[in-house]
Amino acid sequence: MASKGGGVGTVGRIPEMEKMSVEQLKALKEQADLEVNLLQDSLNNIQSATARLEIASNALHDLALRPQGKKLLVPLTASLYVPGTLDDAKNVLVDVGTGYFIEKTMAEGKDYCERKVNLLKSNYDQLVEVATKKKSIADEAGVFLQAKLKQLAPTP
Numbered sequence: 001m002a003s004k005g006g007g008v009g010t011v012g013r014i015p016e017m018e019k020m021s022v023e024q025l026k027a028l029k030e031q032a033d034l035e036v037n038l039l040q041d042s043l044n045n046i047q048s049a050t051a052r053l054e055i056a057s058n059a060l061h062d063l064a065l066r067p068q069g070k071k072l073l074v075p076l077t078a079s080l081y082v083p084g085t086l087d088d089a090k091n092v093l094v095d096v097g098t099g100y101f102i103e104k105t106m107a108e109g110k111d112y113c114e115r116k117v118n119l120l121k122s123n124y125d126q127l128v129e130v131a132t133k134k135k136s137i138a139d140e141a142g143v144f145l146q147a148k149l150k151q152l153a154p155t156p
Contacts, residue, residue, distance in 0.1 A: 017141060
């Protein structure tokens with residue numbers, strides 16, 4: 001079954017689907033639908049990560065405009081802010097994942113955010129292509145499944 005699923009994405013997928021049994025078509029459609037749902041979740045995660053990075057980049061831009069010693073509110077969570085003072089307007093700590101932070105200049109921090117946003121957008125575009133192909137496979141399998149079920153149904 002795995003070899004048939006791998007060959008489904010090739011050019012000759014229509015004749016291959018015609019040869020499949022009802023059970024194989026059901027399994028193929030379920031698998032493709034599951035993969036589409038997982039890809040959609042990944043697309044949503046990429047969109048939210050991109051939005052967070054764009055917000056961070058805008059925040060860095062705003063911080064660069066503020067003078068050292070300026071009083072401001074520092075977000076601890078999405079809804080909790082504490083008063084603070086801008087100690088160093090030239091350097092920032094960048095969260096690079098898994099609890100690691102790197103000190104960078106303001107320009108390097110902005111550049112880091114922009115590179116990450118571009119990478120995420122590129123990944124997003126690639127995932128959209130894959131999800132579209134998987135969706136068409138699922139739809140095609142559904143069409144073949146319906147046709148096979150009609151053939152097997154007794155005619156009155």
